[in-house]
Amino acid sequence: MTVLRDYAASVIQPALGQTAALYDEVASPDGTLRTSWKRLAAEAVDLTLPELNRVGDEIARLLADEGVVYTPPGADQQAWRLDPVPLVIAPEEWSVLEKGLAQRAELLNAISRDLYGPQELLSSGTLPASIVFGHSGFLRVVARASADHRRQLVVTGTDLGRTPSGEWQVIADRTQAPSGIGFAMENRRVLSRVLPVAYREAGLHRLAPFFQALRVALTQVAPDGREHPRVVVLSPGPTSETAYDQAFLATTLGFPLVEGSDLVARDGAIWMRVLGRLEQVDVILRRVDAEWSDPLELRGESQLGVTGLTEAVRRGTVTVVNGLGSGVLENAALLPFMSAMCERLLDEPLRLSNVPTVWAGTPEGRDQVLDRLDELVVRRIDPPFVPEALTREQLVTALLAEPYRYVGQERAAVSVSPTLDRGRLQPHALTLRAFTLRHGSSYRPMIGGLATAAPVGTESDEVGVSKDVWVLKESPDEPDQGLLDSLQVAHVRAPVTPVPRVLDDLFWLGRYAERVEDLLRLAIVTHELAEDFQGRAHSSGGRTLSVVAQVLRSLSPSPFDAQDFEGDLRSLLLDTRRPGSVAQTVARLKEIAQSIRDQVSPDLFRVFGAMDRARGALAANPHGWQIGESAGRMLTDVLALHGVTGNMVRDVGWHLMEIGRGIERSLQLCHLVGPTLSVRRGIDVDRDVHLAVLQAAESAITHRRRHRGVVRGASVLDLLLLDETNPRSLAFNLRAIDASLATLPGSSGASRPERLVDDLLEELERLDVAALMSIERESRPNFVRFAQATGQQLMRLSDAVAEVHFAAAPTPRALALSAGGGA
Template identity: 55%
Template sequence: MTVLREYADALGLLDATDQPYDEVVGPDGTLRPAWKPMAETAVSITPATLSRIGHDVERFLADDGVTYLRPGAKPEPWRLDPVPLVIDPAQWRILEVGLAQRAELLNAILVDLYGPQRLLADGIVPAAVVFGHQGFHRVVARASNHDPRPLVLAATDLGRTPDGEWRVLADRTQAPSGIGYAMENRRVISRVLPELHRDAGLHRMEPYFAALRSALLESAPGDQADPRVVVLSPGTHSETAYDQAFLASTLGFPLVQGADLTVRNGEVLMRGHGDRLERVDVILRRVDATWSDPLELRGDSQLGVAGLIEAVRRGNVRVVNGFGAGVLENPGLVPYLPAASEALLGEPLRLGSIGTWWCGDPGQRPEVERRLAAGDLVVRTLEGAIVTGTPEELRARIAADPYRYVGQEQITLSQAPTWAEGHGAVGRPLTLRTFSLRYGSAYRPLVGGLASVRADETGLPPCSKDVWVLKESPQDADQGLADVLPMTHTRSVTVLVPRALEDMFWSGRYAERAEDLIRLILATHVLAEDFRTRPRTSGGISLEVMLSALDRLAGHGQADADIDAEFRSMLLDADRPGSAAQSLAGMRQAFSGVRDQLSPDMWRIFSSTDRAAEELRVNPHSLQIAESGAEMLHGILAMQGIVASMIRDEGYHSIRLGRFLERAMQICQLLRATTTVRRGLEVDRAVLNAVLASAESAVTHRRRYRGYVRTGGVLDLLIMDRDNPRSLAFCLDELRLHLTKLPGSTGSSRPERLLDDITDMLDRTEVAGLVAIGGVGRPNLESFLDQVHAQLVRLADAITDVHFATGPAPQPLNALSAQSLT
């Protein structure tokens, strides 16, 4: 039995009168028209095949690092169902016309509410609905702020009723998100269902992104030859951080945060190194308007740019979407949209909404009261939040402040087969998010969208679906865009803000820290396999030395933990300072801040290390420590190849600078823990061999010294040898190379002077003096390593101060006001 046949048979056993509209199977048990061109391929898919495809989907999404962050939770994997939502051309034509008209209407309402306010003056829309909504910002409601096209990109959430009609559930105009997820869904599904994708004949999405890029460039005020567009993000902790980074990367625009921008003389400027500032002409805003300007809106915001609204007023920058666009998300406006369409557009509203009643209207409130008793109503605030409680409690709230509430009918959403491992294909309710772009002189809906499968009584988590809109003819232009409006061919000057450079610097440090610790764990694990049960032998003592070195780098774990538990903790415990897991998490966080600058291949590093870590968690055998550790190491080493392919800009040099700085520090720490004390010939030989293995220098040493391992030879190779990439001398040379490539390096800056001091110290040092014995130890070596490490720490601080610092961190304006009063 194939998946769709089994699903159709299950639907046939149910009472059709109580069933929602099904997106795949019609009432007669046959496939819907949209699916018939793909029937032969679709119907042949078996549960085993779909199970394999489902695992492939998870793997591809993990490889691409696609996550979603729910408020107050940790990032979780993006979920995508392998069965797409398919819409035939005839149905889409109806939707397309309605969506384009709706976007035009919303733009016209926005222009009116912040301009002449005809809708309010003529009583078409009650003033209390508008002024009572938090998304209406009076600071931009003035004639000098007139913008005939404040709405460039809008999203509309749709649901299909049991009779097959699409209805609007909500409008998203504040900072509509999801188009990046939609594109990622298409990429993955086209890879896991290639035959079905080819047979479908659907619209590709790429031309729409080209149109969006063109529309943003055309939005620039004045006649700019090479307008600069940026994507303003709340940061990596944003709910849709992946979507924002994907959009910035795909469009080729910098992803910035509020602290990366400043306003001077009414112009928005992007911070470069030192005093370098670059003018910004267009801001694609992903920060809610309320938080966008602490000077005129929320004074406690640290996400926005002080003075941004004034720059907009002066016409020096265009913000997309315009400030105040959030008022259109007000569900209280919904009952008045048909009349507003007649008044502003002179035509009836084509795409209807679900039944909505504003409780502040005496004529609408009785309907809310009646439906509350029937239990088929949801009560929301004007901001859209659902209000919970018994019918009596809801009535009391509404009676106390009726202007703050609306009632919306609950509709039975259409369903589609959704694959769930262990459950098969289950019919689950879904919604469709569509996107409309102001392109040229008209609004163009994206031919496709993002479908969301809701949680239901089965207890399965929500997920998304790719949306396929079929072409009427194979010759039809994708997205109906035969040619995108011309854009500038001028080569733009790439500017990386100091925050991005610092993220790259730390990504290099975290990568090296994780690599060095994992190498040390692997070398120590080899000793542990032989000598954990022979503590008094020379090998057992050597094992203790290497474990103490690990403790120096990753701290000591639980006092009663055995050796394997310690190894696992160092590899898996992200809360343990210095652990490989903590370093990998730090590297992931640092890279997330500059995702728009990186190759997608970078995220496969984390996918491979995550899988290796999961194998270690479920496999209790000691051998798995070495296996998973090696796999994690391979993932980190892949980063070096990716970085090697980067353009040699400031970001590349920052990554390499961080990597070699951390390597130099790790060499000092490793040698300090293993070579400054004499423990006997056999013990020292075993320790030195483990040190060479962990420093990836064992082969070189063996070729050079024919297997004769002595402290002097090891120190010469790991400290003095400028040809050994693992030596301190080599690291200092690389630091100088990459440091001089950063703007602000003059040859006499503080980081360069500190680096000169370390190099001079190394040049004045001889191996013979380092290996000299004083009692049971090597005091010269100990002093040298401590001094170099301390200087490297100072160097790291100096690099941050000179090359990455942009002044004090943003502070809430209300906090500053409070301080001034004390």
Template identity: 50%
Template sequence: MSVLHEYAADLTQATLPLNGGPAGPMTRFDEVIGPEGTLRPAWKGLASAAVTLTQTEVARLVREIASTLADDGVTYAHRGGPRPWRLDPLPLVFDAASWSRIEVGLAQRAELLNAIMTDLYGDQRLLSEGVIPAPAVFAHPGFVRAIARPSVADPHPLLLTGTDLGRDADGEWRVLADRVQAPSGLGYAMENRLVISRLLPDLYHEADLHRIDPYFVVLRDALLQCAPSDDPDPRVVVLSPGTHSETAYDQAFIATTLGFPLVQGDDLVVHDGSVWIKPPRWPHAKPVDRVDVILRRVDAEWCDPLELRGNSQLGVAGLVEAVRRGTVHVVNGIGAGVLENPALLPFLPAACERLLGEQLRLPATPAWWCGDRDGLERVLSQLRRDPEAIIVRTLDGVSAGDDLTPDELAVRIRAHPYRYVGLARLPLSQAPVWRSGGVAEARPLVLRAFSVRYGSAYRTLAGGMATARDDDGVPHTKDVWVLKSDPSEPDQGLPGPSPLAMVPSIPALAPRALADMFWAGRYAERAEDLLRLVVSTQGLLERDGRRAASAAWALQGILQRLSGTRWMSSADELRSLLVDADRAGSAAHALAGMRGALEGVRDQLSGDTWRVFSIADRAMEAARDSTHPPQIAESAERMLSGILSLYGVTSNMIRDTGWHMIEAGRYLERALQLCILLEATTSTDAAGAADRQVLDGVLLAAESLVTHRRRYRGYGRTRSIFDLLLKDLDNPRSLAFALEQVKVHLEAMPDSTGSTRPERLRDALGEALEAVDVAGLSAETDGRRPALAEFLAESAKSLRRLADAIAELHFEGGPPAVQMSSLALVEEMGRA
């Protein structure tokens, strides 16, 4: 039996109850199965492909979707940490007629919200005429007084809107909430579509649905057109709170897809009333890349520490003044968060008639503002009669009664009634969510839809993202399919984007982004070198004999120098070096550092980059689950193959400053790791046999064993090994080759002149290496090679000094931000 037949059969039995009441058949509107137990009209056209899906096939799809999302690095931060993104195999499907009613209502709502925001920050007619009560607006934390003046009011502050929808008891869609502060989810919606179309090709191609791609083209065009200047090449950036944001992936996806730089607050600076990408060595260097449009994903109160929230580290000091001057356009406008105020919901029908002269087409869930006498009595009465049928929220949308009894909540509301809003609890519709075993569970869902202002009108995305939540609150998402009324209908019903002048542009990278790329290269090389050392050590441990054990002990000494000593068995020690992310110097720690650095520049990278971490995560999981020593080497080799694939990805990057920084970091770290690795050869033994084992291990860890065998013969080869690893410019693993590459990449940086301190330090290192006598380094005295030990120590110290100099020249973006309380600011002004 197919999964849809089983699901339909289950719906004739007990399903999810309405409003916490007793369970019964078909207690919710089901998005797939109608009351008669047959497919809904939108699904009937897909029946030939959908009905044949079996439980085994769906279980396979669930696994493949999870694997694909992991390979793409799709995450969502929930309750303090990133979690894997969850996507259900079967979409939420609308036919053209059903979607048309939603589409018209969403376009009107976006136009209404834009008009309300323009009025609230301009003439404030709605407030003066009593259409919207002033306390409901001024008490909301999203109302930004700093821009509330008619002289600077933006006529089009809303470019992109998000709207959460749910069905009421009659199956009609109602607005649950407006998401206009910094609408999220459009990137996730596109990712969902990409995955489903790839893994369900038969169902996807059988459906004559609207593709999403044209919507992103129009969004990009709309952002470029709202630039305040006439520059033929306007600069647009996506302002992100950073990699710890719960929707960091969504922000990076949008930036990458639109082709705009992903920046953080510290990457920008306001100078002469305009916003610029901060240059290295600011404020001593003059900025050259002006920003015209900011698509912000930072909430308004954090956008400017000068005029808004003073302790913000996420915004740009002076941004509000730049907005007032009209030198930069912020999307959505600063202050849009006031429109997310649930207290506005009861007054939107009247506002729509006042501003647009129309009836509101898409109603919201019934809501009552407690600052109004009738609204207060309605909410208090509902709390006494049926508290489960109402949700009480504060003006900022936070649930107010989760930890209170109805009586306690009523007391709190009476104390400050204007702070609270009551909303009817909708039953919501349900749809099947499939588990890993291919078993469906009906869950209530919410639809998030999007609209963008393009030209003179708002266009609604034919699609979106549906979300059903587990009992633990973790979202399961569904792709949203809107079927065409006619196969010839253009995707999204959108006209082609307006032509723009083709102006070649090389986006500048802020110092923070350059630092992230530099450290990504260093962490990648650090992980690779440690993994090679683990493989070499494990190989020696698997051999019999005292000499192999002695050589393994020497290499373990290097590993412990890199990551500290844990006093465990050799197998546990090596396993810890693979999987313990809290252990500084371990492969897991290096990979975590690389992931963190690359997350900050995700817009610069190919999607293939994230498969590196997916491969490594699976290998580490295998190492954790197995106590078998050979599994250590196998997991290390799998992790190593993932790291090596990263070099294939970066080799296809454009040769801009970011790529040069990745390569500079990579080769600087290779040189440093080689110096540490060669320390294993500074001690010798009298017989020389164990010394040969150590040298072989070092060659293997440096990926030069085969090269050495091909180029040199015989066992009296200590000098040849040092020559190959230190001075051979044809060996990519040698110190000389690494230093030469560092030189090449530093010279390519805009701030390099040939005589900067990093270049001078690198030249000094090269000269010292060129002057060294390999025979002298190979000389032994009392079981040691003192000249080699001294040379390696000095080289490592110089390399660390070089890394600091690179950071000082290329990554410093001025002094760090300093928080000043209002009292401290007054005292500082008094002293002045």
């Protein structure tokens, strides 16, 4: 029997215990598969447990390779998890849910329009005023009766659970900045790759048309119906809990991913900083909570928002999606009044019921919550939602002091779904986040969504494992997402110049990538010498090992004994706390890549996944040979990274990345040849040191072919400093930097970075290798001065590039407030 059929048969057994009364998404009460699962192909239904575990492992690998991460509030970043068993919904079931979701989004939009406009719900007594005015999500600064809030909500999220009878009920509404659409698409992409036949033959609604409709919807809400609006995605930054989701969305929609520092208010509008100029922004897809969006009128300590954004919204020069103040709709105290508000605003009954909720703001409600403290989940109406730190006595005191700030909710008896947990299928509690989009003049739910499964008995907001949502089609010819003819947007070639912050990150992406490569090459050379000469300190090879290891330690100071080469190299590859180590540099490289995910290929994160596996193999293997093996694998991965970035469009960002790479390669070359070639150590040792330098600089084969194996200091310097045909030479890289600088806006031929490069090239043209190699006692003072001066000039060049090409746009003038100020 296959694993799913075996699971279905087990639900009629007493061993399932407490989950027996819950609705099971896969198994019918009689122990057979539900109708929706029976419609799937045998490839999905007939999986064995070993096959399912193999699929689960493949899913984890793919997610790691693509760098899909999530950061739970107050916790460290963790890998995104996807269960191999999807949530399957039959078309007739979805049809009912779809109508309820569309109605709910329309109702929420109507509530928002009323609360920030005429406020008839409050004046009529349909909704108690303290629920609204006592909630931090209600922003008085944007509330005015004359405001046009027809487009207040463009996309909503609805958290749902299925009751034991099989009906869906609403657990919470997500209107502030609904997250998860990108995760839902990523789940679909991964599961379609690991279960290709099952996915192909299932007859599912594809998700791509929903993203096309979302893009159209965002362009259509621009102020004054602007023909070619600029849309941006405003993110809190790469440390945000849903940073991946935000970047995925921006990349898929083709809109810039920006942070608050990338935008500026000027003349009552919002502008994006682009290489010394300002470009007006028309629509902001907001992923920063409203209260942090404007330090001028909201939270003054915020560094995430845009000073003056609220005033621009009031003037109507920019549209924010979802609108500032939409967070009030996430208020749990609204749930008991949803039915009455639906009757009043839409003149129809509420289709989707809510999880039973009691508002404590009335004497009757307060007494009911106090009487049922042991059976209800008590929540605040705004953050922190769950007062977990309070004792029972403290909770009672808080309730009595401000009862209108609390609700009591029954524990949602959500359905269960088989979930792969520790190698076997177990029933996990399941919730579904559905998304609804304003499409034209109505609302249209995404046919699909993001499901989450957690062990039965845990809180619903605890991070669990995600599931793909498969909504089956009624017939094969049914259009995906029901979008037969998606609204079209006129084709316009949009500007592609990134904001200065992104250009800075691309520059350092190039530098760090090159730094990792050069460190790994030097580590491999050091390991090879240690394998042969460790314990033979007085041999020429042993003395060469000491010289090379000292260079490595100068680049990354080591806590290990100078003779503990194995410990030193392991630390270099594994210890993220060691300054300048490969591990620390790769970690910084990944942080930058996360920050500019919308600018780079997903293949870049597969490289990081491969590097993590190489480091994992080293950490798990105590044998010395694994050091060289892992370092070699990591070097191959870094070279793949160079290949990935080599396929980028040759725009400003790419040229700055190449400039960063050229500067770093030149600096690393100075760090390598400076201490190794500046001292004479004897014929044999010098020969071995020169060979090690050539290997670390990836120039040994070229030198061997040109000089028939005869290694001299002069020939090494000629190849590494002056040979413009050698991609590792100083001359080659300076020429490449000069060519890239010439392509950048702000380069005039006489800018400071260009002048500094010209000075370096002129110095190379005057260079006399014989003079550099002249000896005074045991040292080469001319070469020492050259190496030091060149390194300092390269550092000045790096600073000059930042000053000229990463400078912010013009400083904004003081914001001129409209007459009367904010409402």
